[in-house]
Amino acid sequence: MSASWKQLLSQVLLLLVSCRHVNTKTPSPTAPALAPLPTNVSSVVLKGKSHTENIQLLNPVNLTLVCIWTGHQNTAPNITGHWRKDGEEIQSSRRSVQVDSQQYNMTRVFSIDKEENLGNYSCVFGDEAKIDFILAAPQFDEDRDKPIISYVGDSVGLTCKMANPDPNTWTWYKENGTAKELISAEPQRYEIKNTNNHTKLLVHNLTEADSGVFFCGAVFAIHTTMRPVELKVITFMEPLKPFISILVEVVVLVAAILLFERCQSKKKVPAGDGTTADQKNMLPQGDDNASEGSSSMRQRKV
């Protein structure tokens, strides 16, 4: 637990955008009367009109978001700011923000303890500036968009990797209509091999019904990140079709070549003998054996 907390802290430190990061007051946990959650702070200084900050969370946490806006030339003494979650204004978050040494400062503590609490939080300064904080569990690297193909009766391995951080555990689901069915190991059918940072689902004795989308889930305390892996099971007929067509093409070619040659040779045969005879006559040789052989050799291709 402490290891992942340290990890989160170091990540947050890396997230700070400006050199002049300003740490505001240390917030006190405002979690309800459950087990106290760890606290963390993310602070962003905005100089322009908008900014987006990605925050990766593994575990439930009380997160303080600090927005500091340096305003523009005509800095009014106060401005109305509010917070939004996923685009919708959070109730009773609207308040008046005073200028404090050329800066507007909005701070709010959020209790992120469930999956639903992840999302896109924004602090909005009037109509003029906005900072987005995207709170999410660790995501996978790019999806593999090409389906994995395998044959009926064969076995296939579906893999998922997540480099950092390592998930607590892995789960696999198969899409069934709109629902996801959990896959558990079955002999001769499903086999799950897990290591810290990658997982492999082996499906044996494939049938065409096994085609579909599988989901591998990287389980974190806060949320399970899913990734789709498409499996397509085909019969051996599929590649057999182009193969047969190529086979037919080869047979046709060979037959055509041989037939063509037969037709040609029928025309050529009388002339051919004549030239051969001429060649032989022209070479009186010392060694008898070689002469005929060598002359026919010479005019022929090897």
Added chain:
Amino acid sequence: MTKVKSESESRSDEAEGPDGGWGWVLLGALFISTSLVFGLMRSLGIFFVEFVQYFEESAQAVSWISSTGLAAQQFFSPLGAALCNAYNARLVVMAGGFLAGLGLILASQATCLAHLYLTMGVISGLGWGLVFTPMVATVMASFTRRRTLALGLAFSSIGLSSFAFNPLFQLLVEMYTWRGALLILGGLSLNIVACGALIRPKPRSEAPAKVDPESKSSCVAQLQRVSNYLELSLLFERPYVTYTLAISLLNVGYFVPYFHLVAHSRQAGFSEYQAAFVMSAAGATDILGRVVSGWFADLHHFRLIHLLSLWTALAGVFIMLLPVSSLSGSYIALVVIGLLYGFCSGALTSLAFAVVPMIVGVERMMGALGLLQLIESSAGLLGTPLSGLLKDITGNYMASFMVAGSFPILGTLTMATLPHYFSCTDPPPPQRRSLGDKDKGLNSELEQMNTLPSDISDKGGE
């Protein structure tokens, strides 16, 4: 009298056949079959990734598949040549194409790595060995004046087809996985059978002539026949042995840049893409070099052996310069040397085979090529491990490239010991128990003018 006879022979030969007509059709067949043999071999890397994943074996174990295939192709080359001498080039090539396709088709059903070694390695390798040497020898016999150009055009297919096959194989693997892709490749390889069908069968009355009527036991007679077909007697002739030695020395250094250039470029501080680009650029000039050198050689301004020596020596020099150019850290220098090296290495491949009939005569060319392939390839196996060893000892690639570059230069020096090397015209190629020119072309006409009648009747060459 001999002079008159030779002239009329040469005239009738030129009118007779080679250098045109069906020769170009055979060249097309060679183009396709070479691309299906070597172009395919070079693009098998795409399958290896799939094999590593599917069979859960190491990359090294999987790479043995292509090593086995290549070794089998080279090992069975003399066999292919001997079978052509004994029977019929057409049958041999068609059988070879069938075997090559069969190997890949069977490989698609493999359930373990050993199956792949047997099918893709041995069976397909045997098929490829039965295809390549006979087709090359057939085409070489069909051309005389434009022989080198024909070879250059045909061998350019290797580079071009590996360009085309890489994306094609990737697509096939994505659509059908490796099993389906291998099945389809097997079908494609069967096209070699069609290429072989294009060879017009020739009546070989030579065969009975070769075998002296023996009163000894048939076993000895059989052995003698076999050794005749394999042209083993060539191994006792100095010119052939010299030439084979030269080409083997060349082979030791020839492949080193292909294996180590990327690693060396990375070590010199260039990025992955920069290193890969140098290799691609060298590959492109390789194709260009093959065609240009073939065309240039057939202008007949210089003897083929001199041109070959030039390209070989230059290739050796550029191999040596490769690490030197990157010493200064200049990427441009590395690219330029890489381009030049690619050009020279392509240029020499067109000529390496074309010189053989000049040394051994056209009728022994088939067996000579087979033996040459076998011997030169075993030398090639030494080069890469040696350079790897040098790199491990010294820590960088400077020594490996220097040593590798010195081998082609040694090869050039060895070539210089060939008889009649320093004369300006080609000597008459050796005749086997017959008079008259075997090797046609401008050279033979020069010979008529320059050489004495006694030379022509000198059997067995030098």
